[in-house]
Amino acid sequence: MSLLFKAEFLRFSRNPLNLRVLAAFSVLFCAGAIWAGVSAGAFRDRLVQRQQSWLQAVEKLQNAADSGAVQAAPEPWADLPALGGLVLSVRQFDLLNPEIRILTRSRYTDGRNSDQVYNPLLLEWGVPDFATLLVLLLPLMVVGLCYGLVQEDREQGCWRLVCAQTARPWRLVFAALTVRFIAVLAVAALASLLAFALDSGIDIRTVLVWLCLIAAFLSCWIAVSALLLLLPVSAAAAALGMLGVWLITTFGVPAALSWAANSQQPMPSRLTAIVAIRAIDAEIAGQRDTLLAAWYQQHPGVNAPADPKALPRQLTSLPANLELDRRVRSLQRQFDAVRQAQFELMRRYAFLSPALAVLLNADQLAGIDATRYAAFVDAVNRFEDQWRDYFVPRLMGGGKLTADDYRAMPAFDPGALASGGENSLGIVIKLLTTAFAGLLLAAGLRKYLSRP
Template identity: 40%
Template structure:
């Protein structure tokens, strides 16, 4: 009971000391303003995408219903043209649902769009406006969202508030007085770090709660997982800041060492991981991919007539009753199919390699807790590269189903009967969320924090010196 009472007194004393420090109050206030601003922007961004999703779903269903009310044109050419125009521009968008934490990394929505509209044309060459090829791991720190702000600002604040506590009190002569009262040095340090870490954690959690409340697609399970990862992140940096109090020298020396540690862990370690990832899973050459896509496009264009004949031989049941000279769009359909068959594997290679790089970075994420936290946030938001690669594969399958439904009706000049529009393919997302990857990221950081606290315990004798 005496230990509990003593711990309570130390915590209350450290809380009063923190509140009395003007610099600490300003630092916490600015930290809260910055995080809340990022949370507001991220939450509103996620809400905007949620509203857009609802509009896309409503417009797609409305387009299908409206098409079902129009009579089939009597002329075969007009029937084929009507089916082509609808299939090209009015396909239901393939939507990637949020995983419950979209507000954490709303900036990724601009890099990896979660809404793709399929077509009977060549999406990768003629209408490639929605997709951008890039490496999200190399562009994360340029995006302003809640997860990035937390990964950058939380360590800085904990280092500034926690590093040099012991050295500063020694310089002022108050550390000797604290030890003279019978309190153990390591307990005083842990009490001081607990108070500071609690204040930082509370601000970060409240900002996260604001972002999640603004996102209509947020889930309680995703919020709980994020709070767990955030708690582990705060514990790690609190342990690291406490460990810096073992260093000899002044408080400024400890803070500078902490800033150096922050720079190495936040920027240096991810750069090393990225370099190692380049060796394990190098990104394909974009220039080579463009050349291959262009070659596939030109080859299909040169063989347009042969491809049309081959398609009718493979699908005799859709051969027109009357022989005719085929023109656009009928003459272009087999060419688009050939281009898609040759180009889709080239584009899929980028998604697959990006997924491999993401998983490799996750495996070595314990070297950089900020990177590990960002990757966990990507998982919770549903924008991680492995999930996006699976999404793109399902988009390609949906596009193949869309073409299989409309292309024969275009090639046969029969068009689409009004009641057949209701049977047009719809995109249905199916996947399982890898919760184990999120929990593993938090547990890795807790393990690192435990190791640092063990070092602090072994070296506690240094803290007993006045």
């Protein structure tokens, strides 16, 4: 068997077409890896710079408080910490909102934000995530390297000679597929290592899990190739069959699962939510004075001013903002809850589409999956309540904030935000089981190898 592997390796490496395919895809993967690594590094640097700016701002507030200057409540940022697989799904962090600013006014109705202005067309057709690039192109790489592996010899009339020289022709096919599996895996692994190496937040465990996912993903496609190569069809028919499987599993099955998830857990109407928020905002705007008086009644320890109208507008609107957030928060939370439910359903049946399974796990390794993001939003809401409970009474009482007040203010701690669904090892096992089932089916087609 070792002689077969050696012979197939020489046959593979001495074919210039195979080398060109490897070189072309290597350039694409390395370019995507460099972009992903640089983007991930820029994202982490931005978080570090914001943290440094926040510490400097707090220090200035403390110094100003010591000098007796007029102070206001600071506005901290609550950031979703990225995990070791950030390079796999950088664009997801740009698509969602992993950086939320804590304000005294409502963040749901305030149009003043620091989000970047982007071109929607460029966001849709821009550079794909590194994980997306791999799951889209690796199957095509397998198709290109396995094209005509058996059928060309049949069409040229020399397959009879191959069968006459070995009692088990399937070993020859197995050796050829193994060589191609190792070659494709090596290219994907090197590109992945390059991407992770450019990210300052590299995590060895994440790297190993990702390489296992890629190996299991490639195993499925090698099994598909083996199944179609052993059929008594032409090389073109086998290639079309592999492309058909690629289209169905990469685009058809995810679209069907998305439709099923949306049918079972339909996403609420954003237009309806906007109309409801505007109605709540208009209702609360007419109750501003009543809410202000009620707030002072609920906080007898805070000295109420003799003339509430003499307060600054920012303070008179604080109770109204708190009531607005309390009522709007449930409307906003339902979107994250539905997205989480859809994610769990699609993850449960993701083994039907190896590409979808890998992408969902890439989001989990990056720390941007729906379950973790929903937990992040809940943590931000809890921190926002703590922050307001700490600062609003001090501001409404009209007292000056001291340096000790700033030192004792609450800080956002995301803690251990859990990712949803089964772990990546479970997906690897399912993919390997699918690949093994495909190889068993291919083994049942060995009888067709001896046919001319």
